[in-house]
Amino acid sequence: MYLTEHFASFIAHTNYEDLPQDVIVQAKERIMDTVGAAIAGCCNWEYAQSFRQAIAALGTGHCSVLGGNAIYSPAHAAMINATFAHAVELDDGHKNAGCHAGAVVVPTALVLGQEFKRSGREILVAVVLGYEVVYRIASHMNPKQINKGFHPSSNCDVFGAMAVAGKLMGLNEKQLANGLGQAGMLASGTMEATCSGQRSKCVQVGNAAYSGIMAAFLAAQNMEGCLSALEGKDGLFHTQSEQVDADDVIRDLGVVYSIANTYNKMYPSCRHAQPGIEAVLDLAQEHQITPEQVEHIWIGTHQVAYDLTGIIKAPQNSGQAKFSLAYGSAVALMDHCFGVGHLTAPSYTNPDYLALAERVTCAVDPSVQAKFPQQRGAKVEIILNDGRTYEKELYDLKGSPNNPVGWAELEAKFLANAAAMLSADRSKSLVQQFRCLDQQDDIAALTQLLL
Incomplete structure (x- = not known):
């Protein structure tokens, strides 16, 4: 058969x-x-x-x-x-x-x-x-x-x-x-x-x-x-x-x-971007991080996620906004959320979001890549102006089978x-x-x- x-x-x-x-x-x-x-x-x-x-x-x-x-x-x-x-x-x-x-x-x-x-x-x-x-x-x-x-x-x-x-x-x-x-x-x-x-x-x-x-x-x-x-x-x-x-x-x-x-x-974004976005969101909420404190954000992910979402920093339309890990992470840190309203022109052209997105670096992390496709996640480091660094590695997103x-x-x-x-x-x-x-x-x- x-x-x-x-x-x-x-x-x-x-x-x-x-x-x-x-x-x-x-x-x-x-x-x-x-x-x-x-x-x-x-x-x-x-x-x-x-x-x-x-x-x-x-x-x-x-x-x-x-x-x-x-x-x-x-x-x-x-x-x-x-x-x-x-x-x-x-x-x-x-x-x-x-x-x-x-x-x-x-x-x-x-x-x-x-x-x-x-x-x-x-x-x-x-x-x-x-x-x-x-x-x-x-x-x-x-x-x-x-x-x-x-x-x-x-x-x-x-x-x-x-x-x-x-x-x-x-x-x-x-x-x-x-x-x-x-x-x-x-x-x-x-x-x-x-x-x-x-x-x-x-x-x-x-x-x-x-x-x-x-x-x-x-x-x-x-x-x-x-x-x-x-x-x-x-x-x-x-x-x-x-x-x-x-x-x-x-x-x-x-x-x-x-x-x-x-x-x-x-969140209204490509699933491959969401581990990085949620990790930034969690760190921002846990440590009360403000955009003014941030010197740099580094996000390590797997190759498919990088290819799909790791390149665009300044979205030109709603489609690119859904596929920009840097933009989504910047929004998450600034607003402590990422919703459908952030896919509109007033948001993705907002100079404050874009300025923070420029401080985001996305890259392929070998340890994250090694777990793909069985696990899709990200490693995040938020480095502050005073030298403090906060880190998070996330695989089981909110709403996933292991974190329902x-x-x-x-x-x-x-x-x-x-x-x-x-x-x-x-x-x-x-x-x-x-x-x-x-x-x-x-x-x-x-x-x-x-x-």
């Missing part, structure tokens, strides 16, 4: 009753967190309205999207909301995969769940399955996939979208396998988007939702897919990675769930993001809908609150 067929069997035969209770709770948290990230993207991504207009020009339907009218096809609606979910880098990810499943899996589940009038339990199952497929594939391709220039979320999330769509559409095992094969043929997206066009990088993640849904609809018509799309001679494992153990990809499938290894992003935040903190994050678009009462009602999702016969009440 090919991996597509193994995954197809898993998708077809997994039901709500098969899921451990802690996995169900984690799925609810993933849904709430991703919807919050999507609202933040809808309200803060400068291309949001232009993107909605562009997609509407491709064809209309009856599905609604965040901040827009009910005029989109299901695939286009999921694409728009998925793009928003990744737009300000607040979406969750996997500790070893270098990949963000939630941005695609959750919008796909909510749009198609509404389209096919599925219950909350069916939505939760689909979300768990989507995460599982994405993270098992991506974690076995990292870091070679990134090193070869392929963007993991854009390429691997298409399999998650197809898994979600196929489950909610009720495809049989053969159709699911063909759909996953189609998804492999449609996988796309490169890391060059982190270097040029950062503000539009999220579109290729949104496209994974569209392509995954298209793969499912093709499979529903019994169109064959490339069953060897993953482990075949010219499949993703060989073209985008190296020496992937296909047997290990599905080891303990249905016993160990990858959603448990999801991290939450507490609970429902209360995720709820607070959601309410803060939702405030940009929804009233406090609506936001609190949504939280209750997320918490009790498995008690709902359909998700109409939930989606109505987002209009």
